Amino acid sequence: MLAAILGKLPASAIVMLIVACAVLYGGLAVCIVLAKKREP
Amino acid sequence: MAEKEYWPSRTSFVLAAIGSAIGLGNVWRFPYICYTNGGGAFIIPYLVALLTAGIPLMILEMGLGHKFSASAPIAMKGTGRGKEWIGWLGCGVGFTIVAYYTVIMGWCVNYFGYSFSLAWGQNTEAFFYNDFLQRSQNLKDVFSFNGPVLLGLLISWVLIVLCIWKGAKSVGKVVYLTVPLPWLCLVIFVIKGLSLPGAEDGIAYYLTPNFKMLANSKVWLNAYGQVFFSLSVGFGVMMAYASFLPKRSDIVNNALIVSLANNGTAFLGGFAVFSTLGYYAHQTGVPVESVIDSGFGLAFMTYPSIINHLGRMAPIMGALFFIMLLTLAIDSAFSLVEGVAAGFMDKWDVKRLRVNFGVALIALLIGVTYTTRAGYYWLDIVDHFMNNFGLVLVCLFECIAIGYFYGTGKLRKYVNSASEVSVGIWWDIMIMFVTPAALIYFLFVEVRDRISGPYGAPIVDRWAEFVGGWAVIAVLVIVSVALMRARERRST
Numbered sequence: 001m002l003a004a005i006l007g008k009l010p011a012s013a014i015v016m017l018i019v020a021c022a023v024l025y026g027g028l029a030v031c032i033v034l035a036k037k038r039e040p
Numbered sequence: 041m042a043e044k045e046y047w048p049s050r051t052s053f054v055l056a057a058i059g060s061a062i063g064l065g066n067v068w069r070f071p072y073i074c075y076t077n078g079g080g081a082f083i084i085p086y087l088v089a090l091l092t093a094g095i096p097l098m099i100l101e102m103g104l105g106h107k108f109s110a111s112a113p114i115a116m117k118g119t120g121r122g123k124e125w126i127g128w129l130g131c132g133v134g135f136t137i138v139a140y141y142t143v144i145m146g147w148c149v150n151y152f153g154y155s156f157s158l159a160w161g162q163n164t165e166a167f168f169y170n171d172f173l174q175r176s177q178n179l180k181d182v183f184s185f186n187g188p189v190l191l192g193l194l195i196s197w198v199l200i201v202l203c204i205w206k207g208a209k210s211v212g213k214v215v216y217l218t219v220p221l222p223w224l225c226l227v228i229f230v231i232k233g234l235s236l237p238g239a240e241d242g243i244a245y246y247l248t249p250n251f252k253m254l255a256n257s258k259v260w261l262n263a264y265g266q267v268f269f270s271l272s273v274g275f276g277v278m279m280a281y282a283s284f285l286p287k288r289s290d291i292v293n294n295a296l297i298v299s300l301a302n303n304g305t306a307f308l309g310g311f312a313v314f315s316t317l318g319y320y321a322h323q324t325g326v327p328v329e330s331v332i333d334s335g336f337g338l339a340f341m342t343y344p345s346i347i348n349h350l351g352r353m354a355p356i357m358g359a360l361f362f363i364m365l366l367t368l369a370i371d372s373a374f375s376l377v378e379g380v381a382a383g384f385m386d387k388w389d390v391k392r393l394r395v396n397f398g399v400a401l402i403a404l405l406i407g408v409t410y411t412t413r414a415g416y417y418w419l420d421i422v423d424h425f426m427n428n429f430g431l432v433l434v435c436l437f438e439c440i441a442i443g444y445f446y447g448t449g450k451l452r453k454y455v456n457s458a459s460e461v462s463v464g465i466w467w468d469i470m471i472m473f474v475t476p477a478a479l480i481y482f483l484f485v486e487v488r489d490r491i492s493g494p495y496g497a498p499i500v501d502r503w504a505e506f507v508g509g510w511a512v513i514a515v516l517v518i519v520s521v522a523l524m525r526a527r528e529r530r531s532t
Contacts, residue, residue, distance in 0.1 A: 012249050016084075016247060020307055024303055038290065038460050
């Protein structure tokens, strides 16, 4: 399913997808880890 | 004086702030804006707008609320003489929005019921405008009320009042349900959508970048607009919520979590919308570009049409879709009430229950006018003016007040002293120059458009635009100044 969808996308779209995921979800994960570290 | 309220935990605060930020726009506005502004290429201006305006404004509002331990009006008053009205204006814009936002929630309540029998039939547009809203052909039909919409509005207000019954204490518990539930629904929609035939075509439309569009200033304007509208900044909500944080708590990291979660949800929403649009196009043979829509069109016309094609799953998916919209909207709605209520409680030491009921009752009475046959048009005008003028003006005044009068350095020093992650001088530059420049440009384009013709023409004429738009803004400014000048009553 995912392979079929990714296969249909041009390389530039996949790059944008990776950038968006890295910034939005990667950034969010880092912030949550930082917050958890501070929590007692 | 009433005992100071605090969040039960940091998670409660973060969830409540995320719930406030994530609203209907994340699902029904972002995907459309993304598609019409360069597809995947829109990600670049969108992320730039988030980092240069959205996150700095979020830090500013949370920082002020936390520093002064007060709602927007009192926090703005703390930044200097004569600035309290900016906080009241933000509350006023939020209050005006919640009066019609609950009407849209009422529509969702009705459509949730309709889902079980797919009552909208095959012609979803005719059902929405003629059968459900019974929309008139002009704006003068403001005395014939629509029973089902009125009932939906009442149900929405009962739910909201129950959620904010005990302020931060009850909101802190409710958000454990109202924030993850729409996420869960969204994930189900994404998985279901991606598994449908034709989904890949829809996703290709969503993500294929058109980099040439980046040279168009309108694309950048739309990116900043999407970030401003979707983060719940400018309504006094984030200041009120941050004022319920204990002194030893974080600001910057919380602001980052809320902003990234909000924009991440919008990005995910695009997959749910475009995969199902791709399926619909595949089923009906209609090209994807001709079924793409946003706002009411997407939620109450296009999506019900798609649901019709889901076979035995249709009633369940329909109910799930409108539950998702309802739960997306409810925490934004009660946060707007909370923003206003906190202002009154801080300034006049009024009891929470009294303020909550007062705010809810007045907003409900205003909301009733939107349940009339001409209500749809008035709702659309007020929505446009609140977002494009009210919200933009409040954010601009906040930036000017902090950037040029109070001092960004002073607030940054405080914010950094309380935070896990420090902000540098870049934040000062964003608040003093970049964000105001984007907001002024936004305002300039909007004023230019309004001079060239009334919003919603040809049905909306200059008179209706004045009553529903300019006059509302003027009344909000006058009331804000009057509230600032009213004598404070705070026992010590």
